[in-house]
Amino acid sequence: MRGKLLISLGFLLFFSLLYPFEGFTSEAAQEVIEKGSSLPWWAWPLLLFIVTFILGIIAVLGGVGGGVLFVPIVGGFFPFNLDFVRGAGLLVALSGALAAGPGLLRRALADLRLTIPLALIASSSAIIGAMIGLSLPKNVVNILLGLTILGIVVIMFTAKKSEYPQVSKADSLSQALKIYGIYYEPATGKEVEWKVHRTPMALALFVIIGVMAGMFGLGAGWANVPVLNLLMGVPLKVAVSTSKFLLSITDTTAAWIYLNSGAIVPMIVVPSIIGIMLGSIIGVKILAVAKPKIIRWVVLLLLTFSGLRALLKGLGIWT
Amino acid sequence: MAKDLKPSEEQLAYAYLLDLGMKIGLALLIITFIIYLTGILTPYVPISDLTKVWGLNVHHYLEVTGIKPGWAWVNHLNKGDFINFIPLALLAGLTIICYLRILPIFFRKGDRLYGILVLLQIVVLILAASGVLKVGGH
Numbered sequence: 268m269r270g271k272l273l274i275s276l277g278f279l280l281f282f283s284l285l286y287p288f289e290g291f292t293s294e295a296a297q298e299v300i301e302k303g304s305s306l307p308w309w310a311w312p313l314l315l316f317i318v319t320f321i322l323g324i325i326a327v328l329g330g331v332g333g334g335v336l337f338v339p340i341v342g343g344f345f346p347f348n349l350d351f352v353r354g355a356g357l358l359v360a361l362s363g364a365l366a367a368g369p370g371l372l373r374r375a376l377a378d379l380r381l382t383i384p385l386a387l388i389a390s391s392s393a394i395i396g397a398m399i400g401l402s403l404p405k406n407v408v409n410i411l412l413g414l415t416i417l418g419i420v421v422i423m424f425t426a427k428k429s430e431y432p433q434v435s436k437a438d439s440l441s442q443a444l445k446i447y448g449i450y451y452e453p454a455t456g457k458e459v460e461w462k463v464h465r466t467p468m469a470l471a472l473f474v475i476i477g478v479m480a481g482m483f484g485l486g487a488g489w490a491n492v493p494v495l496n497l498l499m500g501v502p503l504k505v506a507v508s509t510s511k512f513l514l515s516i517t518d519t520t521a522a523w524i525y526l527n528s529g530a531i532v533p534m535i536v537v538p539s540i541i542g543i544m545l546g547s548i549i550g551v552k553i554l555a556v557a558k559p560k561i562i563r564w565v566v567l568l569l570l571t572f573s574g575l576r577a578l579l580k581g582l583g584i585w586t
Numbered sequence: 587m588a589k590d591l592k593p594s595e596e597q598l599a600y601a602y603l604l605d606l607g608m609k610i611g612l613a614l615l616i617i618t619f620i621i622y623l624t625g626i627l628t629p630y631v632p633i634s635d636l637t638k639v640w641g642l643n644v645h646h647y648l649e650v651t652g653i654k655p656g657w658a659w660v661n662h663l664n665k666g667d668f669i670n671f672i673p674l675a676l677l678a679g680l681t682i683i684c685y686l687r688i689l690p691i692f693f694r695k696g697d698r699l700y701g702i703l704v705l706l707q708i709v710v711l712i713l714a715a716s717g718v719l720k721v722g723g724h
Contacts, residue, residue, distance in 0.1 A: 308633050346637070350644040358674065362612070365677060369605035372597050379597040379688075383700060387707050394714050405643060444699070449591055458591060515604075516707070519681040523714040526671075526678060529655040530644045533670035534636055537619045544612075 315345065316538040319359070323546020328554060329566030331423075332514065333543040334360030334486030336566070339416050339573030342409075343580065347535055349405055349412075353484025354525035355536045357518050360486035362540045363547065364515035375450045376508035381463070381501070384444060386516035388470050389477035389487070393517050396481025397524035403482075406581045412483050413578025419489045420570050423563075426493050434500035437462040450505060463499040472498070481521035486514050595695075596688040603687050607680040614673035627666035656717035682711045 319333075322340065326333045338356040342349050371377035400408060437447065447462040463469075472494050480487035491510035495501040501509065525531060579585035593601070621627055631639065631651050639647050648655060662668040685708050692701035713719060 306637075308636060311637065347640045348643050348647070350647075351640060358677070362677060365604060365608040365611075365680060369601040369608070372593060372601035372604070375591065375593045375597075379594065379600060380700070383703050383707065387703055387710065390707065390714075391710050394710070394719060398719065401644065451591060516681050516711075519678055520711060520714040522678045523711075524719055526674070527656050527715075527717040527719070528644055529648045529653055531671075531674065532636070532640055533619070533622060533667050533674075534633070535640065536674065537615060537622075537670060540615065541619075 311345070312534050312538040315341065315535065316542040319539045319542030320546040320549075323543040323548075324550040324553060325546075325566060325569070326543070327547050327550025329563050331566055332360055332486035332488040332511075333363050333547070334484065334514075334518075335416075335419060335489050336569065336573075337539065337543070338484050339412065339570065339577050341539070342412070343573050343576040347532070349408055350401060350525075350530045351532045351535050353400065354522070354530035355532075355539050356484035356486075357480075357522040357525060358531070358536050359539050359543050360484075360488075360514055361518040361522055362544060364486075364511055364513075364518065366544060366547075368512045368515050371508040371512055374508075375448065376504055377512035378446075378448050378505060378509050380444065381446050381448070381495075381505075381509055382513050382516070384446075384470065385473050386513055388473045389480070389513065389517040390520040392474045392477025393481035393521040394524055396478035396483075397521040398481075399478070400482035400484075401525070401528055401530065406583065408483075409577045409581030411581075413574050413576070413581060415479060415483060415485070416570055416574030416577060420567055420574060422489065422493065423567060423570075426497065428503055429496060429500075430503045431459065432496065432500040432502065434462050434464050436464065438464045438466050440466040448505065450502075452504070459502055461500070461502050461505060463501055465498050465500075469494050469499050477517055480517055481524070484521070484525070487517060488514060596691040599691060600684045600688050603684050604680060607676065607683060611673045611677040611680065614676065615670065618670045618673055622666040622670055625666065627664060627669060629666040630662050630668055679715060682708060682715065685711065 318341070319337065322336045323333060326336055334356045337359050338352055341347065341355070342352040345352070347355075368377065372379065403411075441447070441463045444466070446466070447460070449458055449460045451457075452459050472490075476487050476490045476494070479485065479490070488510045491513055492503075492506050495506035495510060496503050499506075576585065622629060630653070639650055642650060647653070653659075659668045659671045663672065685704055689701060689704050689708065692698075692704055
């Protein structure tokens, strides 16, 4: 009971932190650019650290990556240009994936053979996405980002998950690539063998996933998991783990484009990375007492609000 | 058709290098950020000016600050803000290092198809990192 109360208070605090930023109009933003902020310089990175720390907790509890929350929320409520927010978002998602990758690979939950062809497609597409994203006017990016986030909400709300999908026959491409595996499931005490199908269709979808990841600075886990689990028939645990590992490769290529284009500001990136990673560590500990269903609803509401904010900002309706 | 429960040699090699590189990168990031915040090295963009420029799009930001895109940051490693690019580049470059590690394993095992896929991925990663592909902003 005490744990649930603390979690509820935590969310109230988070939303109250965001509220003052919500009044950040374009005129106010312009004034800041001209005169600088009235807040001391350390205030923004400190607030960013606190917000990303909370986002890290929420991301773990809600079963989403940090990137999909980071970009719309920080982009919508902080005075940083979306170019820098997207660059930071990619590095935040990348750092999370790099931290999780070793453990997932060692436990055979993430599969390297499954990852390699998908990552090649997605990472190449992410380069194109990053270059398109940095070339588009800000209002167009905001509109597209808003629509994408709202689409993600629909996917998260409606997509079913299959713990152990039935794959009657592996397709010829996955057989040629020898994509199959086995892992130990502690919950049942059994070994789970898996194989995949519809590999060509999945590769085509990963082109789109890669472009969007690069364009918006999102992690793409929200898309990887349904494609791996529902389309290809990968068991849910392997799909989630492989998706997390896959991000480390997809986001690397896009992150380099942003880095080489000058869209990385250390004072934005570093507090974000440290905040999200520390928050994720705490999130894993809270997961034991939290009710995942309630957190999932909080994440959906948060994303809906942020998606609407980005869309309306891009349309010039809510600036 | 079932594989061994134990991950493959290349998977374990990748995991080992990724773990090591990630820990070094994060530790360095904390150190360089402390150097930046404490002013041990003077930043290229004064911290007090950041609030005036981080609202600009990247094109205007580069114009106003005089920062050159691409790998030009290497010339400013004596500056407090640019020194953070060392661990950031390490974290972003870790995947390339891991792929280089597993490339010979695939060819040694006779798995030419995956060797070629890994080689293509390395080319894509190096192309992204090279600075050849960048955008001037809008």
